[in-house]
Amino acid sequence: MHAQIKNTGKLPPGGSATALTDGRTRAQREELLGWALVLPSVAIILALILYPVLYNIYLSFYQVNLSGASRFVGFLNHREVLGDREFWNALLTTIIYVAFSTVGATLLGLGTALVMNEKFPLRGLVRSLILLPYVAPVISVVFSWQFFFDPVNGIFMDIFYDKLGWFSQRINLIGSPATAVWVAIIFSIWKNFPFAYLMILSRLQAIDQNLYEAAEIDGAAGRHKFLYITLPEVYFVVNAIILLRVIWNFNKFEEVYLLTSNVKVLSVYTYLKAFTGAMDLGQGATLAVLQFILLIGFILFYVKRVIKW
Amino acid sequence: MVTGKRPLRKIGFALLVLSIVLFCIFPFVQMLSLSLKYQWDWGNPSLIPSRLNFDAYKELLNIGQSLKNVPESIINLLDESPDLTPAQRSAILAKYQDTGDVFPFLKYFGNSLVLSLSAALFSVILAVFGAYSFSRLRYRGRAVVQRGVLMVYMFGGILLLIPLYKVFVSIGLLSTPTGTFIGLLVIYMVQTLPVSLYMLGNYFRTIPFSIEEAAMIEGASRFGTIWRIIIPLSISAIATVYIYSFMIAWNEYLFASVFLKSYKDLYTLPIGLKTLFVSKNAIWDRIMAASMLTALPVMALFMTIQKNLTGGMAAGGVKE
Structure with a gap:
């Protein structure tokens, strides 16, 4: 931030009022160049992100026909979606999925960051290994997780049925919606906790060590140092992580759909509605709009009530 | 904690680190192990194959298949x-x-590679100019542009998928393979563009303006300074952003699955793998070998840029 103010505060040589040969001032030319350079990016973002979002709202009022004219139906799609039991089931699944995966990934990230902030041999290697789940393509890791929970060959059942006897028989945890959602949550935590870990670790490294020294002189115990120094210092970044993770996990599609076909969170439900079977794009658009409204509502609530900006 | 003299604590700490590492890499280890096992060995919970089997890799890479x-x-x-x-x-x-029975892994690999390399390239080129604009130049509306770019964090793929699909079908883009390819390319580019803009913008701000100022006094134009000063000075950041964009495109499934549905020849690795798994169930060795080979380029790239990328990620420059 500081660098930004310093750099942009300085005007190019010549000063802003100097009239140049083409009749424009330096400031005007800078404005023109600024827009010219950013315009391609802005145009493409407007055309391919902002316009589709608005067009999506428009589509939600139509019975969409891919090959012919679409028919205006008013709020019919909205009424149908809200009257559909499956929508409410999907919403409930989404809330469970988002809540547990976000809290899990954030807590595990916090714990890991605290551990990785200590000095120990091979720390550099360990730190980069931890990031592997986050960078690996979803498609390349889902099969390994499916195999892990595979009822016939999987290691999970080998340990918890054969060795420990916690289950009465080998069961397919990914096979039924009630248990598959928990598999999806564990997978999401595994895949995404490195993000929380990384953000928190970089915040921990920025804490002034004098604070801890001063606390030690005052005779503070380890847990007091954690409660009264570390936690307040990471409070903001943890909140930011929770906010981002809720947004991202709420919109997640691949990490659920590729792992199991039995967990119908809203994004998966929308995808199935819009692109399989009858391909009802109008209802799909309606679902997408409702998701977006829910998300905006949550963001406003969280920012106003929890972070208190 | 570790500096404490109690050995018990030390051992406990070591176990903690070990379990975190195991949790992270276990799926990868299992993937490698399974890709090298024979079918009769799948039920064996040991991670070390009883006998090594390279058939899956040979088949995918088309070695000795004649x-x-x-x-x-x-x-x-x-x-x-x-x-x-x-x-x-x-x-x-x-x-x-x-x-007919062979999984065209190399073809899908090539499709993914071409698509990801070019999407990342276009994204970075646009982002260099855009980021320069809002990190260096002053104009009305700059703050709006900068903040607007960050709004993209809120839009999930599914929200954009339906309208973009409808538009692309309406203008006939999806009726030819070339059009479909271009459509997907543009989408991948725009998905990574906001993050590229943000990360490069942050980096450009750390380059002292005085260097550019000196060049401009010598008579260099704005484009001259971008080309001769900004780009060489931030080449590592640009490489990082490029690889990050590449990884996003390489991993993408949602748009590819809808757009490429009727063009089997254009399949990227993620849809290819998904179809392989659905069509021929329980061929774990081949699935795992394909998973390994899909993950490897990304892992290798990540390791090369790890230091820069983690810095950028911690500074908030990521989107999922």
Whole structure:
């Protein structure tokens, strides 16, 4: 931030009022160049992100026909979606999925960051290994997780049925919606906790060590140092992580759909509605709009009530 | 904590680190192990294969596949008739080679590679100019542009998928393979563009303006300073952003699955793998080998840029 103010505060040589040969001032030319350079990016973002979002709202009022004219139906799609039991089931699944995966990934990230902030041999290697789940393509890791929970060959059942006897028989945890959602949550935590870990670790490294020294002189115990120094210092970044993770996990599609076909969170439900079977794009658009409204509502609530900006 | 003298604590800490590492890499280890096991070995919970089996990799990479599925008698026949020309030989072999059953891994790999490399390239080129604009130049509306770019964090793929699909179908873009490819390319580019803009913008701000100022006093134009000063000075950041964009495109499934549905020849690795898994169930060795080979380029790239990328990620420059 500081660098930004310093750099942009300085005007190019010549000063802003100097009239140049083409009749424009330096400031005007800078404005023109600024827009010219950013315009391609802005145009493409407007055309391919902002316009589709608005067009999506428009589509939600139509019975969409891919090959012919679409028919205006008013709020019919909205009424149908809200009257559909499956929508409410999907919403409930989404809330469970988002809540547990976000809290899990954030807590595990916090714990890991605290551990990785200590000095120990091979720390550099360990730190980069931890990031592997986050960078690996979803498609390349889902099969390994499916195999892990595979009822016939999987290691999970080998340990918890054969060795420990916690289950009465080998069961397919990914096979039924009630248990598959928990598999999806564990997978999401595994895949995404490195993000929380990384953000928190970089915040921990920025804490002034004098604070801890001063606390030690005052005779503070380890847990007091954690409660009264570390936690307040990471409070903001943890909140930011929770906010981002809720947004991202709420919109997640691949990490659920590729792992199991039995967990119908809203994004998966929308995808199935819009692109399989009858391909009802109008209802799909309606679902997408409702998701977006829910998300905006949550963001406003969280920012106003929890972070208190 | 570790500096404490109590050995018990030390051991406990070591176990903690070990369990975190195991949790992170276990799926990868299992993937490697399974890709090298024979079918009769799958149920064996040990991660070390009883006997190594490289068939899955050979099949995916198309190594030594020319005689596969050819009956023994035909091979013998060919061996016993040395007067056949090479053309006749391959004609006979081609009859028996069952190409329909082979998973065209290399083709999908190539599709993914071309798509990701070019999407990342366009994204970075646009981002260099855009980021320069809002990190260096002053104009009305700059703050709006900068903040607007960050809004993209809120839009999930599914929200954009339906309208973009409808638009692309309406303008006929999806009716030809080339059009479909371009459509997907543009989408991948725009998905990574906001993050590229943000990360590069942050980096450009750390380059002292005085260097550019000196060049401009010498008579260099704005484009001259971008080309000769900004780009060389931030080449590592640009490489990082490029690889990050590459990874996003390489991993993408949602748009590819909808757009490429009717173009099997254009399949990228993620849809290819998904179809392989659905069509031929329980061929764990091949699935795992394909998973390994899909993950490897990304892992290798990540390791090379790890230091820069983690810095950028911690500074908030990521989107999922």
